[in-house]
Amino acid sequence: MLFHYEQDEAKKKALKETAINETIPYYMGRFDALAEKNKGHLALGRLTWADFYFTSFAPSFDPFTGEDTFAKYPNLQALIDKVHAIPAVKKGRAECIRFILSYGNLAFEDVRVPYEEWPALKPQTPFGFLPMLEHEGKKAHQSTAICRYLAKKVNLGGKDDWEDLEIDAAR
Numbered sequence: 001m002l003f004h005y006e007q008d009e010a011k012k013k014a015l016k017e018t019a020i021n022e023t024i025p026y027y028m029g030r031f032d033a034l035a036e037k038n039k040g041h042l043a044l045g046r047l048t049w050a051d052f053y054f055t056s057f058a059p060s061f062d063p064f065t066g067e068d069t070f071a072k073y074p075n076l077q078a079l080i081d082k083v084h085a086i087p088a089v090k091k092g093r094a095e096c097i098r099f100i101l102s103y104g105n106l107a108f109e110d111v112r113v114p115y116e117e118w119p120a121l122k123p124q125t126p127f128g129f130l131p132m133l134e135h136e137g138k139k140a141h142q143s144t145a146i147c148r149y150l151a152k153k154v155n156l157g158g159k160d161d162w163e164d165l166e167i168d169a170a171r
């Protein structure tokens with residue numbers, strides 16, 4: 001959603017129109033077809049972390065587009081509703097890593113960093129970004145790598161390299 005950061009109002013309007021009228025329909029149309037083909041999921045015809053990845057950021061579309069973005073994509077809307085209705089996921093709140101940890105019933109300490117504490121913490125993170133996973137005395141970064149690692153532990157990954165590829169391509 002690059003238009004969100006554009007300062008020039010005219011350019012911002014044009015970028016937003018392109019996003020709403022072209023980019024989002026292009027990708028969401030394809031993702032919707034994927035969900036239809038995969039029996040309501042994004043890959044492999046079953047629940048995988050690709051579903052968690054997508055449905056964790058899907059709610060952020062509406063504030064950008066100013067409309068009910070997924071009303072036009074019934075298979076995606078059904079997927080969002082289905083994942084968000086999983087009781088453990090409901091508690092995970094808004095982020096793929098938390099969805100996976102909660103879904104898999106993996107005990108974790110959910111640390112939210114207040115804005116004013118971030119400058120002091122930043123140098124202690126591997127690459128100066130969040131999210132970060134601390135596990136068995138080690139620190140990991142990059143949300144996708146963390147998701148893939150955790151998904152394997154709770155059976156939300158693929159059974160072989162090809163299945164992993166399908167999941168990666170769908171998220």
Ligand SMILES: N[C@@H](CCC(=O)N[C@@H](CS)C(=O)NCC(=O)O)C(=O)O
Pocket residue numbers: 122128129130131141142143144
């Ligand atoms: N590629 C990274 C991007 C992480 C990222 O952009 N994190 C932002 C928050 S969503 C951040 O740490 N911003 C604080 C900063 O740049 O100081 C990932 O997927 O984990």
